[in-house]
Amino acid sequence: MNTPSPSESARPGSHRDREIVEARVIVTCPGRNFVTLKIVTRSGVYGLGDATLNGRELAVASYLQDHVVPNLIGRDAGRIEDVWQFLYRGAYWRRGPVTMSAIAAVDVALWDILGKMAGLPLYRLLGGRSREGALVYAHANGRDIGEASDEVGKYIEKGFLAVRAQCGVPGVKKAYGIASGGRPYEPAESELPAETVWNTPRYLETVPRLFERLRADHGNGVELLHDVHHRLTPIEAARLGRDLEPHRLFWMEDATPAENQTSFEIVRRHTVTPLAVGEVFNSIWDCKHLIENQLIDYIRTTIVHGGGITHIRRLADFAGLHQVRTGFHGATDLSPVTMGAALHFDTWVPNFGIQEYMFHAEETDAVFPHDYAFRDGRLHVGDTPGHGVDIDEALAAKYPYAPKQLPVARLEDGSMWDW
Numbered sequence: 001m002n003t004p005s006p007s008e009s010a011r012p013g014s015h016r017d018r019e020i021v022e023a024r025v026i027v028t029c030p031g032r033n034f035v036t037l038k039i040v041t042r043s044g045v046y047g048l049g050d051a052t053l054n055g056r057e058l059a060v061a062s063y064l065q066d067h068v069v070p071n072l073i074g075r076d077a078g079r080i081e082d083v084w085q086f087l088y089r090g091a092y093w094r095r096g097p098v099t100m101s102a103i104a105a106v107d108v109a110l111w112d113i114l115g116k117m118a119g120l121p122l123y124r125l126l127g128g129r130s131r132e133g134a135l136v137y138a139h140a141n142g143r144d145i146g147e148a149s150d151e152v153g154k155y156i157e158k159g160f161l162a163v164r165a166q167c168g169v170p171g172v173k174k175a176y177g178i179a180s181g182g183r184p185y186e187p188a189e190s191e192l193p194a195e196t197v198w199n200t201p202r203y204l205e206t207v208p209r210l211f212e213r214l215r216a217d218h219g220n221g222v223e224l225l226h227d228v229h230h231r232l233t234p235i236e237a238a239r240l241g242r243d244l245e246p247h248r249l250f251w252m253e254d255a256t257p258a259e260n261q262t263s264f265e266i267v268r269r270h271t272v273t274p275l276a277v278g279e280v281f282n283s284i285w286d287c288k289h290l291i292e293n294q295l296i297d298y299i300r301t302t303i304v305h306g307g308g309i310t311h312i313r314r315l316a317d318f319a320g321l322h323q324v325r326t327g328f329h330g331a332t333d334l335s336p337v338t339m340g341a342a343l344h345f346d347t348w349v350p351n352f353g354i355q356e357y358m359f360h361a362e363e364t365d366a367v368f369p370h371d372y373a374f375r376d377g378r379l380h381v382g383d384t385p386g387h388g389v390d391i392d393e394a395l396a397a398k399y400p401y402a403p404k405q406l407p408v409a410r411l412e413d414g415s416m417w418d419w
């Protein structure tokens, strides 16, 4: 039986102290929407998990509130693996971004509690430090090639060792990744999806010219990355990869949609440009073929959309067996809670590659105080027990939910395309 003996319940960290007495979902919009789960134990120690799914936030909030929270009350917060299995196997309906983001929120909150009760930062619970900091890449973009190159230069001056570059495509209105009005790029900008228009031939002409210019302006000392954002067919992606080879990219990301994992065989057969994929995956099963056949170099699935630390650790270990390294998604729609947890993971994981780092708005940082910091091209975690990210609930309450959806893309004849 689970019932602890009286002497056990008197010890700090014993079952009674770890009993979950409350779990609540906090929806807030400090600059953009975030869903956060706070799990509180009888001892008063609490943990936080991110459950944000851009443009579909309330689906995860309801999944947690209506279907998960009632199952958590009274459980032992220390049984992280059992809770994970309960929520995954026990739901009968497995996988999918809503389910896996909800499970991730619980899982990360429980790891946070474990760290706080043990008095240890998360990376130490995972197995300790493998490196001094996590190499990160920033986002540079410009309306044209010249502007994008200037932006890359600014990041190099700020100390970044790796920069993702995107530029406007002549004839394409609202190209992916390009900021408007001097504001940082944020794709979910309106209540209903913005309609964008896509033109593959113009794009395929422009991108190799962008990277030719970036190498001419900035040399080979900086790592350069590019996100295709699922727009190409496999053979088009193969051609772009080949055209980019002289410019030595760190990676070409999401070159083609990846539901059909074998489509990457076509891309791989034709190019040695390294391939990254997986920010929209939520399970090891979404990338099993890609990894075991070594069709990719970096896996981008991260903690919040991939079932938490418990599942992503399995994925990373599996990837490591096949020389695939991590390159976690880190756009602004992943909250500081995910960034904190991901950085602890990055600090430990043996097959670390790189971490994406888009800066959060000041309001976001104020709602989620954290102890990670940028230094010398890397993000460094602190030694605060747990993942080191907190929430100011009073401040969060001042920013009510504001519905926003991601854009859609169409071809010039009106056909729907992949955004």
Ligand code: CS2
Pocket (backbone or CB within 6 Å): 054, 187, 227, 229, 279, 329, 330, 331, 332, 333, 356, 406
């Ligand atoms: C992206 C994101 O960061 C990336 O690589 O692909 O901008 C992505 O579009 C958003 O996270 C969607 O919510």
Ligand code: MG
Pocket (backbone or CB within 6 Å): 227, 229, 253, 254, 279
């Ligand atoms: Mg991406």
